Amino acid sequence: MRRRASQRGSAVVDFVLVLAVLVPLFLGILQVGLVLLVRNTLAAAASEGARYAAVQGRGPADGVARTRSQIAGVVAGRFAQDIDVRRVMVDGAPGIEIVVHARVPALGIGGPAVSLDVAGHAVSEEAP
Template sequence: MHVRRTRGQRGSAVVDFVLVLVVLVPLFLGILQVGLVLFVRNTLAAAASEGARYAATRDGDLADGQARTRDQIDDAVSGRFARDVDVRRVVVDGAPGVEVVVHARVPALGIGGPAVELEVSGHAVEEER
């Protein structure tokens, strides 16, 4: 059976397609952005924890922890997220420890636009000397 279209329905498939795209494309891009931000946040948190553990070792110092954190971030995502890394001595549950704080900006879809500000930290208790 062959369906004939009337003159008034011509091009309606294109209009329907565009209307669906107007909804689906921003939704898809938003999901990608959330995924990117979560990936970068988790990577920064893991690198901060690793840097804090490294600085808290018997032979480590704060500069070593900062360098280790920067290296971890650079290897996993990009060095641009490792620009602002702070390392300091703190008290962790009553024991001397080290805290590494990473501040980063994740641009929209990784290419530019409005950025998402992130601040993650990692803690470790210092080994006895």
């Protein structure tokens, strides 16, 4: 089948038009996935730090150190800059709460950031 001269190069134009839609869509989905990875990592590290601080013989500073090491080991240490720890009541029992505050770039490395606050709780062990 022969093409007319007016259709010559139309496949390239079609390809570019489709690519202009698909590439930003793909990159957006990838970026959402990365933000969720960081959020889930921060939440897991906060929970682990709270459990570690709640063990008898350990204190809040130990929990913060554990949370920082967990975050730095998986994503980046810059997400572990702002960590708060306090004693709270967890379902009527004394416990520890660790809150991690982080700003995650939402649109690439230099784009605007999304503020995340994740918390982990654990019931403190008591001496028998």
